[in-house]
Amino acid sequence: MFLQTFETYNSINERELKDKNVVVIDTLRATSVITTALYNGAKEIIPVSEVEEAIELVKSLDKKTYLLAGERNSTKIEGFDLSNSPLEYTREKVENKTIIFTTTNGTKALKKVSLADNVILGCLLNASAVAKYIYTSNKDTVIVCAGTEGKFSFDDIITAGVIYKKLQDLMKFESDDLSKACYFLYKPYEDNLYEIMKEGYHFKRLKDLGYDEDIEFCLTVDKFDIVPKLKDGIIKNSADL
Amino acid sequence: MFLQTFETYNSINERELKDKNVVVIDTLRATSVITTALYNGAKEIIPVSEVEEAIELVKSLDKKTYLLAGERNSTKIEGFDLSNSPLEYTREKVENKTIIFTTTNGTKALKKVSLADNVILGCLLNASAVAKYIYTSNKDTVIVCAGTEGKFSFDDIITAGVIYKKLQDLMKFESDDLSKACYFLYKPYEDNLYEIMKEGYHFKRLKDLGYDEDIEFCLTVDKFDIVPKLKDGIIKNSADL
Numbered sequence: 439m440f441l442q443t444f445e446t447y448n449s450i451n452e453r454e455l456k457d458k459n460v461v462v463i464d465t466l467r468a469t470s471v472i473t474t475a476l477y478n479g480a481k482e483i484i485p486v487s488e489v490e491e492a493i494e495l496v497k498s499l500d501k502k503t504y505l506l507a508g509e510r511n512s513t514k515i516e517g518f519d520l521s522n523s524p525l526e527y528t529r530e531k532v533e534n535k536t537i538i539f540t541t542t543n544g545t546k547a548l549k550k551v552s553l554a555d556n557v558i559l560g561c562l563l564n565a566s567a568v569a570k571y572i573y574t575s576n577k578d579t580v581i582v583c584a585g586t587e588g589k590f591s592f593d594d595i596i597t598a599g600v601i602y603k604k605l606q607d608l609m610k611f612e613s614d615d616l617s618k619a620c621y622f623l624y625k626p627y628e629d630n631l632y633e634i635m636k637e638g639y640h641f642k643r644l645k646d647l648g649y650d651e652d653i654e655f656c657l658t659v660d661k662f663d664i665v666p667k668l669k670d671g672i673i674k675n676s677a678d679l
Numbered sequence: 680m681f682l683q684t685f686e687t688y689n690s691i692n693e694r695e696l697k698d699k700n701v702v703v704i705d706t707l708r709a710t711s712v713i714t715t716a717l718y719n720g721a722k723e724i725i726p727v728s729e730v731e732e733a734i735e736l737v738k739s740l741d742k743k744t745y746l747l748a749g750e751r752n753s754t755k756i757e758g759f760d761l762s763n764s765p766l767e768y769t770r771e772k773v774e775n776k777t778i779i780f781t782t783t784n785g786t787k788a789l790k791k792v793s794l795a796d797n798v799i800l801g802c803l804l805n806a807s808a809v810a811k812y813i814y815t816s817n818k819d820t821v822i823v824c825a826g827t828e829g830k831f832s833f834d835d836i837i838t839a840g841v842i843y844k845k846l847q848d849l850m851k852f853e854s855d856d857l858s859k860a861c862y863f864l865y866k867p868y869e870d871n872l873y874e875i876m877k878e879g880y881h882f883k884r885l886k887d888l889g890y891d892e893d894i895e896f897c898l899t900v901d902k903f904d905i906v907p908k909l910k911d912g913i914i915k916n917s918a919d920l
Contacts, residue, residue, distance in 0.1 A: 445686065445831070445857075448690065449689065449690060586856075589855065589856065589857070590686070590855070590856050590857040590860065591856055592856045592859070592860065595856075595860060614830065614831070614880065615827075615830065615831050615832055615833045615836075615878075615879050615880050615881075616686075616830070616831040618833070618878050618879075619831065619833065619836060619860070619864055622864055622875060622878065623860055623863055623864050626867050634863060637856075637859050637863065638856050638859075639855065639856050640856075
């Protein structure tokens with residue numbers, strides 16, 4: 439198995455993804471939100487790139503069946519039911535619902551890789567579950583970090599490092615330099631992720647906006663044993679596919 | 680001062696470089712070679728992207744005044760005077776010579792940033808000299824790693840981390856996430872760079888080719904107190920410009 443990591447979706451050549459697992463990471467907060475929503479019983483998540491696309495899509499749906507969700511520039515979109523805070527995605531709110539979801543970086547990364555065979559979503563909340571999925575599939579794997587504003591983002595890179603470590607506990611594999619860098623960057627902070635995460639621009643931005651509880655939640659490793667999977671434009675719990 | 684780092688020249692927007700220092704890093708081995716050559720008295724280095732371009736360029740030159748130098752796929756180019764090994768660039772060979780130089784990654788990175796105002800070359804050999812240059816100029820600075828085969832390369836990234844540390848000893852500055860990642864990746868290996876460098880693909884490739892002495896040389900921190908600078912397509916010791 440060969441593991442490759444891309445720091446943003448900009449540097450991806452879509453043809454390189456064929457016949458591989460693709461793991462999209464947007465720890466703060468899109469993939470953490472989606473993992474939480476599915477764990478709490480959401481029926482499915484439909485990622486869309488643009489706010490207008492989300493509004494257009496729900497016109498044909500029964501209001502009882504869906505929730506409009508997402509953010510722009512880290513804040514809630516006017517008229518939407520849910521923001522990009524995982525704490526809002528309680529079982530009470532999301533169970534059996536279709537969630538139409540748009541975020542600045544995460545959903546764009548998902549669109550970019552949607553042609554790949556096997557797209558799963560990773561974050562710290564499900565790091566071990568993702569590693570187990572890769573191990574079981576035994577396919578070459580490409581980690582695609584969502585990044586922040588088109589750039590290398592600490593939170594995603596550290597998460598890639600955690601997944602690398604979990605995978606290392608399960609199997610031997612080869613990897614590219616960025617995958618190894620993620621691991622070696624994370625390794626000294628294994629028992630205190632917060633210490634390294636706090637250096638990141640996006641972390642600081644969310645902290646300045648007062649999202650301390652969101653950060654704490656998203657930094658919890660292995661809270662949920664599920665793997666969200668994108669298929670035909672819809673994200674479901676991989677166990678249901 | 681704001682410090683930004685790019686893992687390869689592919690992700691650079693040339694317009695972003697205006698009015699900034701640009702530090703090009705290709706530790707294994709182009710910028711190490713150029714630094715060594717200038718330290719040993721070479722008159723100037725003319726970087727060219729293609730082998731044919733180098734051959735064309737020297738047609739109009741007196742054979743006593745220049746040396747053809749460089750590599751393709753880490754090995755010497757047929758008919759060239761020097762390879763990409765810094766050990767060959769002795770004072771005896773290079774003093775007062777113009778060196779026409781082409782390498783797989785390094786010279787391409789130099790071409791890409793050549794429109795910027797202030798392009799200097801960094802490696803481990805001159806890490807402190809580069810930090811001092813940045814400190815003295817007090818301009819926003821962009822580190823551009825040459826990378827290996829268009830990808831994130833450990834050797835360049837660790838060098839960026841060393842320059843970050845040297846700069847931190849001189850001044851306070853802000854930086855982007857990748858700059859910080861370089862520093863935090865390097866930090867635990869401050870006293871044993873070899874230990875982290877050996878994880879890199881390019882390092883392993885050079886080792887497999889038997890370039891152990893080159894590696895050892897290129898991994899020496901602060902051997903030379905000079906800063907190569909690119910101006911009008913020619914690289915000279917910045918002290919002479």
